[in-house]
Amino acid sequence: MDSTTSTPSHATFSGTAGICLMRNAWKEDQHPSFINFISTFLSANSFRLNFVPIDPDFIFNCGGLSVAFIFVTNWDRYNVASIFNRVKKLKMQFARFYVVITLPAKEQINSFIQSYFTFGMVIGKPTFVPVQDLEMGFEKMVKIAHSSGVYKQERIGEKLKDERKQLVQRMDFYLKVVTSIPGIDNHDANALSQAVGSVQAIAKASKEQILENTDLSTDKAELVSRFLRDPKFYSRPKIN
Numbered sequence: 001m002d003s004t005t006s007t008p009s010h011a012t013f014s015g016t017a018g019i020c021l022m023r024n025a026w027k028e029d030q031h032p033s034f035i036n037f038i039s040t041f042l043s044a045n046s047f048r049l050n051f052v053p054i055d056p057d058f059i060f061n062c063g064g065l066s067v068a069f070i071f072v073t074n075w076d077r078y079n080v081a082s083i084f085n086r087v088k089k090l091k092m093q094f095a096r097f098y099v100v101i102t103l104p105a106k107e108q109i110n111s112f113i114q115s116y117f118t119f120g121m122v123i124g125k126p127t128f129v130p131v132q133d134l135e136m137g138f139e140k141m142v143k144i145a146h147s148s149g150v151y152k153q154e155r156i157g158e159k160l161k162d163e164r165k166q167l168v169q170r171m172d173f174y175l176k177v178v179t180s181i182p183g184i185d186n187h188d189a190n191a192l193s194q195a196v197g198s199v200q201a202i203a204k205a206s207k208e209q210i211l212e213n214t215d216l217s218t219d220k221a222e223l224v225s226r227f228l229r230d231p232k233f234y235s236r237p238k239i240n
Contacts, residue, residue, distance in 0.1 A: 018062035018145065020047045026057040030073065034134055045142065056090055056097070060145030067145045068094040072101040073134055077111035084119040087126065097126045098144055100137045174199060181227045188216055192224070 020042050027035060042049050047060075056068040068090065072083055091097050103109045112130065121128070129144075131137040177199050178189040195213035196202045202210075202224065210221040 018047045018060060020049050020142075020145075021052050021054055021059040021061075022049060023054050023057045024051050025053075026071065027051055034073075037135060038138055041138065041142070045146075047142070055093065058141060060141070062145045062148065065096070065145075065148050066094070067096040067098070067148050069097070069141050069144075070099045071137060071141065072099070073137070075101060075103055075108045075112060077108070077115070080111070080115045080119075084115065084121070087121070088119075091126045096148060098129055098141070099126055100129045100131060100141055102132070102134055102137050103130045104132050178202070178224075181224055183220060183223060188214075188220060191215060 022038070039049055047062075057071045058069040060067045060069070070083070070086060070090065087099055101112060103112055109130065116128070129137070129140050131140055171193075174193060175186060175189050178184055178192060179186060191214040192202050192210070196205050196210065205225065207218075207221045207225045210216055210224060211218060214221070216224070
């Protein structure tokens, strides 16, 4: 499909933002109307476009994750070696790398499939994305970059959630241990946590250190010090 007659879908991604780097040499080979489509599409999706001298045709940074692309807009079955040589070179440089190829005709599809195996490509290394027209190809790139960034952010969010959960569990355990000392309540336990630290640190702290750094009374400071240091003391039967 000719880029000057197709109608762009302009599908937008709510709440996204990123940077798109376009290779200068790739830009010079494209029709100005297609470059205008790209600029408009990126702007509508809150991406900033920069033209730079890079090896891939595009590098997207979305959510702190970089994704590189080769975008073949004109498949020439008589000049495929240069394409696959670039692919072999760039796949060694980028962990996240895709090749988007415009194949509007059956003859081009057949030529691509034959060349793919002739040049020893391995499925998924890198991933090739065949498309029917230019606009579809670019939208595919943006969606791939966007989904990769979202996935990374979700993984970070899950990790932070797990860390918070572990922190809460550790704090719950800490409170159970420290409040098991007769006369020590949650306020005292929190004061000890903030001023002294872990149960091990509290066990090593002297009565004077506890008094100096917390608002515990003298009796409570002595009780804490004796309870965590003297097994005979905390193993005695308690009378409630």
